[in-house]
Each structure stands twice: as C-alpha cells, then as structure tokens.
C-alpha cells in the first residue's frame with residue numbers, strides 16, 4: 001500500500017505576538033524554515049525513509065544560530081551549553097542524548113544511538129565518551145555560543161528567571177515525517193531553557209515526553225516548558241489517545257495542547273503526523289515557527 005508522504009518541522013514556540021515581531025526577521029526566519037524543510041523533503045521525494053528526513057531537517061536547523069539547538073543553543077546558569085536531542089522511528093527504535101557540549105550536531109549522536117542495539121539514552125560525560133568512541137569529531141564548546149545567547153543569559157540572571165521573553169528566543173527544533181511506505185519518525189533537538197540549572201533535562205530528549213513515534217498511531221515532536229511536558233508525557237499521550245482512545249489526531253492535539261496544558265503552565269506546541277500523512281501543527285503560545293509539506297502540495301511556512 002502506498003502512503004502520502006508528509007513532513008513538518010518546528011523551530012520552537014515563540015512568545016512575541018505578531019504586532020511586536022519585527023517583519024524583516026519573520027521573513028528571514030520563514031526562508032530558513034523553508035530551506036530546512038527542503039532538506040528533509042528531498043529525502044522523502046526520493047522515496048527515502050521518514051527517519052532520514054527528520055534527521056536531515058533537524059540537522060539543518062541545528063546549524064542555524066537563530067534556533068535554540070546546536071550552534072546557538074541557549075546557556076545554562078553557569079554559562080555552559082548542554083544540548084539535548086532525541087530521534088525515534090515508528091518501529092520502536094530510538095536514541096537520545098543529553099548534556100552534550102562537544103558534538104557539533106547532537107541529533108547525529110542520537111541517531112547513532114538509535115542504531116546501537118541495547119542502548120537508548122546517554123547523558124553528559126558518558127554520552128561524550130561514546131561520541132569519541134564512535135569517532136564524532138569533537139568541537140570546542142565555543143562553537144555553540146553566540147553573543148545573542150550570552151546577552152540573554154545576562155538578562156535572565158538580572159531578572160533572576162529562566163528567561164523566555166525575547167524576540168530572539170527562537171526555540172527548540174523538531175521534525176516529524178511519514179514516508180511513502182507509511183513509516184513514521186520524529187526528532188527533536190534543543191539547548192533547553194536559558195539560565196537553566198546545570199544538569200537539568202527537559203522533555204525534548206525524553207522518549208514519550210517531547211519526542212515519540214509509533215507506526216500504528218503517530219509521530220510527535222514537542223516544544224515548550226519542558227517540565228510540564230515531562231509531567232504530562234505529552235508526545236506519548238497524543239499517540240495513546242489515537243491508539244486506545246480512538247481519537248483523531250486533530251482532536252487529540254486540541255485536547256492536550258489547548259485544554260490540558262495551559263492550566264498547568266504548559267505554554268508551547270507540537271507537530272504530529274499519522275501514517276495516512278495527516279499533519280497537525282498546534283500551539284497555545286503566541287507563535288510556533290513551523291513549516292510543512294504533503295506530497296502533491298507546495299511547501300508552507302508560518303510563524304503565528
């Protein structure tokens with residue numbers, strides 16, 4: 001049976017409303033989102049696997065300093081980088097890493113773990129040692145750090161908060177895909193939250209919380225306040241609503257994103273896809289940097 005390929009990506013949930021968002025920035029950002037989408041779409045268009053498509057999108061987003069992943073990741077309270085990433089294929093294979101500061105593309109390390117029998121999740125020094133054993137070229141931590149993120153940390157320290165409220169606070173990145181065989185995949189990569197407690201891990205690299213894929217239901221990548229998404233096991237909850245509850249994807253996402261998360265302080269959003277190639281991109285935050293495409297349709301990008 002042939003399936004309708006579909007791909008979506010996000011560049012995080014934003015906090016600025018449209019009237020306070022610089023128009024030239026919005027335009028540049030959408031061009032970037034289109035470019036990163038095209039990386040993944042080329043894979044699907046050539047008949048390639050959803051897993052490769054989501055990794056291609058996320059790797060492209062990690063390389064852009066605007067986004068809070070890879071180069072341009074936010075800084076923790078000690079002024080250090082701690083990148084988290086996860087990838088899951090709809091057949092159950094998955095890999096995740098946390099607290100990475102010497103691997104240029106954390107999503108590639110997560111992908112390597114996905115291929116590793118008997119291992120799923122590595123953090124900190126152990127993850128970096130694994131990267132060296134797997135011959136990932138080490139990069140200096142300075143590769144990730146940008147003046148913008150240093151300024152944001154200074155501001156957050158001054159306010160004594162985990163700061164999110166700046167125009168430049170482009171978030172976490174992620175992608176979901178359905179390929180021509182109906183195989184699903186999801187990937188997410190983040191620097192976490194500015195001024196976070198060292199060692200803190202959010203939802204993004206936690207399978208079932210910020211990232212999840214199962215070929216019988218859907219693939220999901222989340223962005224938002226990680227602690228709330230962790231407690232609600234959001235990505236798996238969406239899949240469970242389809243699998244056990246018989247809900248449609250739009251209904252499941254509406255319930256979780258619009259009804260369940262807001263009273264808990266769970267500002268953010270998610271992108272999801274079913275094996276039929278149905279896409280849902282939803283947010284309860286003022287914006288969600290996003291782009292998507294389905295076979296036969298042109299690519300689209302949006303912020304608000």
Ligand code: ASP
Pocket residue numbers: 012013171172190191192193201202203204210222223224225226227
């Ligand atoms: N969910 C991420 C975290 O809590 C942050 C984000 O999506 O912006 O680490």
